Amino acid sequence: MPTLPVNKPALQEVPILQSIISVLWPSFLVASVGTVVFFVLFNPIELAGLLGFPELSPLAGYTAGFFGFWLLTSISSSLTNHFRKPSFRAQSKGSHDIEQ
């Protein structure tokens, strides 16, 4: 059976600050593009009316849209960041159980 490189310094040892920036920065870029395309197609005032916030100012609508996009894209980036960590530990534990 091939030995698993459990003790090798792996990807998870990326500094925490780099992880944060690798999540926030790409998601910011994509959210900016998404916001522009979205609001070219939809008027925030009309959307606010449909959603039941007729009082919303346009600028508040655009702001909410941008941060909404940023939230979504950063969730996606965090998941990528999470799943790119190798799952050596889980694997080795599983195979150990089977041997017994």
Place this chain on the structure above:
Amino acid sequence: MSSNDAAAPSGKNSDDDDLYQKHKKVYVREVHGLFATLRNAAMVVLLGLYYGLAWVSWNGQQVVLFDLPERKFHLFGLIFWPQDFIYLSALLIIAAIALFMFTSLAGRLWCGYACPQTVWTEIYMWMERLVEGDGRKQKKLDEGKHGSNYVRKKAGKHALWIAFSLWTGFTFVGYFTPIRELADSLITWNLGPWETFWIFFYSFATYGNAGFMREQVCIYMCPYARFQSAMFDRDTLVISYDEKRGEPRSRKAKKNATEGEKAGDCVDCGLCVQVCPTGIDIRDGLQYQCIGCAACVDVCDEVMEKVGRPKGLVRYTTENALEGKPAHILRPRVFIYVGIITLVTGLLLYSILTRTPLEVDILRDRSALFTENDMGMIENVYNLKVINMDAKSHEFTIEVEGLEGIRISGDKMLRVQVESGAIAEVPLRVEVDPESIKRRSSEIFFNVQATDQPDLMQHEPGKFIGPVAR
């Protein structure tokens, strides 16, 4: 060395493992010379445009204003609407291809002279020098004892930076909310919550990026830096150290030469490293951290002049030229880029110049397919949206055609006055003699035309529903 495998970072910079963490501040030495002058000129022009253009008005209209509440972009007398998005896409294509072209011609020209990150970093470094002195003094200040002088200088620098950041943020928001109104509400302490938020958000980003992140943005965050090597070839002008001429470098070159030892032109003064804003050594070869600012070219030329050797030990040159091969500036990829740019620019200009700044939307009233009025005529109800995208107001006439005897009920011709950039909603009834209706749904046309400018017109199709004649 092939340009694609940009060399690994030199020894002292290989702290990639602790990205963003144990970052060592780069103390940049000020440099004078041809390229420094060019860089400063670019900085003054670009910053002048950014801070100045927001205040320029023409006919009472801010010339560059992305009016978000009204969803209109004012650009030098033209008004663009969300439906003109295609023009923005064309503009972005032109910008991208131009970037590719300049990169393949002369490397990172954009990064060195025009990128906002570079431009704002330059002005923030200038403010830093103003308060703390040159790079060496800054280092001394940071490493020395943190007494009252230290606190005074740091406080002064940050006050200057914060003031400049706030002005930057204010100007940014001024491109989205008319800047004069914004200034009025600032003076009367009446800023809206969202304007305030964005001013602070943008100021904070400027302060962080230009004051602290600096070259790290280029090295770790810039997407362009990662793929630009794809546009480099052996004929791309890049800043290179002439290794053949410079090596072996020696601090005692003169002495070595007189003693018959082989000596290169490089006197190993280390100034090229001291002036580098990204803190690399250009003598290690082409590196991905190099933003092509040419500070090392200027400083090395100065040194070469002092020691009485020809300038250009570090210079803009191509890989082919360094190897003594003929250089080709005009090569197929350059022609292809120029071709695409010319084509897209031509199409863009043509469609902007020939566009009709008038849009007509026709909505049929859905409550009833058709009605019969007391005169025995069949009527359909419509709601016309007349959008005047021109820079001045017009009076428009509305006519209808397509069926025999078709007319707008009441008036034969409808007139409507629409201000510049406004939308007029015109409800109207159209009537037809049942005898002329041949189909359940017939195509009719609405002609909307400006009275003072006959070529400003739209011929918009609509549907007329009626009973089929038996």
